[in-house]
Amino acid sequence: MATEYGHHTRPDFRGRGEGRRHLLPPALRAPVEARTWREFGYVLLSLPLSILMFVYAITMVSLGAGLLITFLGVPVLAAALAGCRGFGALERMRARGLLHLDVAEPQPVRPKKHGAMAWIGALLKSGTSWRSLLYAVLHFPWAVFAFSVAVTFWSLGWSLLTYPLWQWVFPMYAGQAGLQLYGSEDGVHTFYLDAPFEIGLTALVGLLITLATPWLIRALTMVDRVLVAGLLGASRLDARVVELESDRGVVVDTAAADLRRIERDLHDGAQARLVNLAMDLGLAKEKLQEDPQAAARMVDEAHGEVKTALQELRDLARGIHPAVLTDRGLDAALSALAARCSVPVEVEVDLPHRPAAAIEGIAYFTVSELLQNISKHARATRATVDVWQVEDRLMLQVIDDGAGGAGTSGGAGSGSGSGSGSGAGLAGLAERLDAVDGVLVVDSPAGGPTRVTAELPWRG
CATH class of the missing domain: 3.30.565.10 (Histidine kinase-like ATPase, C-terminal domain)
Structure with a gap:
């Protein structure tokens, strides 16, 4: 509902646990936060899933396009789109669990008639199906890039940060003083990270890379968020249809409530007064011959009831539409x-x-x-x-x-x-x-x- 209410408690849409106070600033605690590990896990899973989606989409679409000269191409294309929609549902679930991105479900395939051909036709006409196919194609190169960047920075940062802990393996098992930074073929111009200052500087560089990596991963997953929300979520038209259906329900309920209010006001107000007025006039008619003065008083009271009933009817009419x-x-x-x-x-x-x-x-x-x-x-x-x-x-x-x-x-x-x-x-x-x-x-x-x-x- 497009409504704002000032000075009231608003719901907290932050992630679970993100509203607690922390002793460390965000820049220092980012490498060990649950959000960072979830997003890193999302990037790692993206590569194998994107390869599977890409291979399936390209293979099935190519096969379907090649078979279009026969009737078999149409159901093969429909199967390709149906599979891409299935992958899209998996991606929405993965984004919901690892990125805490709640994407609205698109409209399901609704054929106008029963039968396989009607379902195939509805699937081919669905914009959601083609957007799911587009996602399967576009997400593959991005997943390769994001995986390469994230894994490189993640492994480099943590390996350099922990270099003082595993530096001893080089002189013991590799026969060299430490991690070789560069070297020549003749062995004269060779530089090893083996001095205490060099080891400490290496760890400092690793710390800087480790602290920067979570923000780099968040930037990478922001692109994933845009792709999932833009291609796998409900389209603007679908969202508008849902909104209009909800608004139509509100209008129907409001109209029914107004009709009940009008019926209640008529029953408890003007109708009751008119019933009493009819009874009073009937009694006045009976007393007209026996007691004209009492009948006159009853008619006078009935006249007042008529005025009151007319005022209530005017108020009711004004409430309907003045x-x-x-x-x-x-x-x-x-x-x-x-x-x-x-x-x-x-x-x-x-x-x-x-x-x-x-x-x-x-x-x-x-x-x-x-x-x-x-x-x-x-x-x-x-x-x-x-x-x-x-x-x-x-x-x-x-x-x-x-x-x-x-x-x-x-x-x-x-x-x-x-x-x-x-x-x-x-x-x-x-x-x-x-x-x-x-x-x-x-x-x-x-x-x-x-x-x-x-x-x-x-x-x-």
Whole structure:
């Protein structure tokens, strides 16, 4: 959901154990951290797996392309793509376990009809299949490069760092003073690392390489992250489809909740009053001949009930869609809302022209919900409502000087979204805005003021 809530605890997306305090700075503890060893293991495994993927992809695609002159080429190509999708699933699992990279699963193959041919056709038309094939081809040269660089620096750094521990093997078993740095054929110009200063300097160079290697490996695995996320994850279109399906569910649930609210208000409000009114008029009709004065009193009481029922029906109709919004637009409708609020509200609407009716209605009910929260929970003395347009976005901002502490889970505090039960109201409001690609931002420090900003797409 594209919603931000200010001054509240945010989830910690850091790796396991990375939130603890350490005595050593990151540069010194990096070579022995679990993350470094996981990423190094990922690079080591990449080479054999990439060779397997590359050989499979090239062999199967070449065979399928060569057999396209016959019908056999089509199922062979489909098998190649299916195998690449399988390798892609393995790579996503490996990245999730070793790199802690959570990649969304792509859409599965969904043939429109049953049968092998329908499945083959859907597989060949799937963009995910071809992106998996592209990954199998591109990842091989990168895996060779990353493996060579990582293993070279890793082995060089640790071998030089530990050189003082194993330097003794040269004079004992190799017949030379130490590790030979360079030498000539005549043996005259030869340099061995055997003096204490030279051994210490070698270990220092090894320490520097060892400390730099984890950051080099992280840079290498960043490319792997990009390849896995870009080629093996869900495409933008797939992600958008999932998002729209979720938004459609929110819209359906919201519409059902509104219908239930309208039915409840009619049943408990105007309908009950009209039933009582019919009973009172029936009794007045019976008493009209016997006791005209009592009948007149009952008719007078029924007249009051009619007025009350009419007012409830007007309020209900205004809650469904106010006539003033349809006739005169947001400026007049929001001014009418402000007049009914329990605290003084200043309204300023600066729009070049009216937006689409759907966006106008969402904007109206957003402000209505926020002003109701101010009336019920804010303990504010004044509030302001500003509406303006920025490029292709409609901006709404409601500010009150209440006690602040607005949240999405209720609890203490006040303001435009705080207090008992209002947290759920803000969460529902955020879902409604998200269903039309809107954004809700709540900034409500303890002690106030509370600033709620809503952003909607402008549709003229």
